[in-house]
Amino acid sequence: MTIDQNRSAETEARVLARIVGLSLLTTILVGMLSALTVGQGIDINLSADVVATAQNMLSAETELRAKAYIALLVFALEVVIGAGLFLLLRQSGQLLAAWSLIISLGAAQLALSGAVLNLNAAEIAGNLAYSELADDNQRLLLTGLQATSDYTSFHLSLILSSVAHAGFAYLFLRSGLIPKLIAGWGLFAFSFVATAIVARDFIPIIGHSAVTFSFMTSYMIALVSLGLYLAIKGVRSV
Numbered sequence: 001m002t003i004d005q006n007r008s009a010e011t012e013a014r015v016l017a018r019i020v021g022l023s024l025l026t027t028i029l030v031g032m033l034s035a036l037t038v039g040q041g042i043d044i045n046l047s048a049d050v051v052a053t054a055q056n057m058l059s060a061e062t063e064l065r066a067k068a069y070i071a072l073l074v075f076a077l078e079v080v081i082g083a084g085l086f087l088l089l090r091q092s093g094q095l096l097a098a099w100s101l102i103i104s105l106g107a108a109q110l111a112l113s114g115a116v117l118n119l120n121a122a123e124i125a126g127n128l129a130y131s132e133l134a135d136d137n138q139r140l141l142l143t144g145l146q147a148t149s150d151y152t153s154f155h156l157s158l159i160l161s162s163v164a165h166a167g168f169a170y171l172f173l174r175s176g177l178i179p180k181l182i183a184g185w186g187l188f189a190f191s192f193v194a195t196a197i198v199a200r201d202f203i204p205i206i207g208h209s210a211v212t213f214s215f216m217t218s219y220m221i222a223l224v225s226l227g228l229y230l231a232i233k234g235v236r237s238v
Contacts, residue, residue: 001062004228013088014234017177020084021230027077028223030070038066042121044147054144061126064118067191071115078161085168088235090174100167113153121146159194162219166190169222177235182225189215189222 035046041056042063057064082104090097121143124130130139169186172178195216200206 010237016084017088017234018232020081020088021227021232021234023077023080023084024223024227025231027074027081027229028220030074030077034067034070038063038070042067044151045218050144050147051140053147054133056139056157057121057143057147058139061122064122064125067124068115068118071111072120075115078111080103081133082108082164089168089171089175092171092177096167096171100171103160103162103167107157107164110153110157110160114150115158117146117150117153121124155197159197162190162194162197165222166194169226175237178226178229178233182222182229185218186222186226189218193219 035043041047042053043059044050044053047053081103085104086097086101092204124142124146125138130142134142166187169183170191173180173183173187193215196206196211200211205211
């Protein structure tokens with residue numbers, strides 16, 4: 001490969017890395033804004049109270065539809081992120097990069113199911129047919145089932161996406177394309193999240209709020225630092 005070809009490849013890699021970084025930061029920002037606005041009271045993942053969430057969903061048709069379309073946007077961004085990381089890292093480990101891509105797409109698909117569940121809940125809340133098909137208690141049960149399904153799909157998606165990001169973080173650590181501190185912290189944080197979420201289903205103490213706060217904080221630090229570095233610096237030449 002000539003010098004010009006090398007420079008062209010490096011430039012393309014940096015542009016791709018910046019796209020991935022910006023997509024990652026946009027996903028975080030959109031998720032936070034959604035939680036603070038349309039998700040208030042109707043997002044089961046922000047509250048452990050299924051009954052209150054289901055009751056709120058019955059009077060929040062517009063918010064549920066907005067939340068569903070936001071989930072579609074996040075799904076599109078997640079596909080860009082997974083594909084971009086695969087293209088950046090496939091030369092560092094093609095099998096692991098491909099495996100991580102497949103897992104990340106599976107996680108995005110599970111997250112997309114949340115959009116379907118929110119649209120289902122919006123229909124139950126706003127479609128007059130459901131008032132004829134079911135009484136108030138039955139409609140509450142139906143929205144509760146949508147909320148519960150959204151909860152389980154979100155947590156399975158978080159497990160899979162954490163596993164996929166751990167694979168990508170390992171490849172970043174091995175390749176030296178980003179600082180080892182960012183890559184190493186990412187490998188730790190993503191592994192911590194996946195392990196803790198699975199373990200707390202079997203060891204109740206791990207479900208304590210302090211543990212949840214710890215692994216979600218480490219997770220956010222890893223995502224933000226990776227997104228910022230890629231968006232600003234791109235990747236290093238190796």
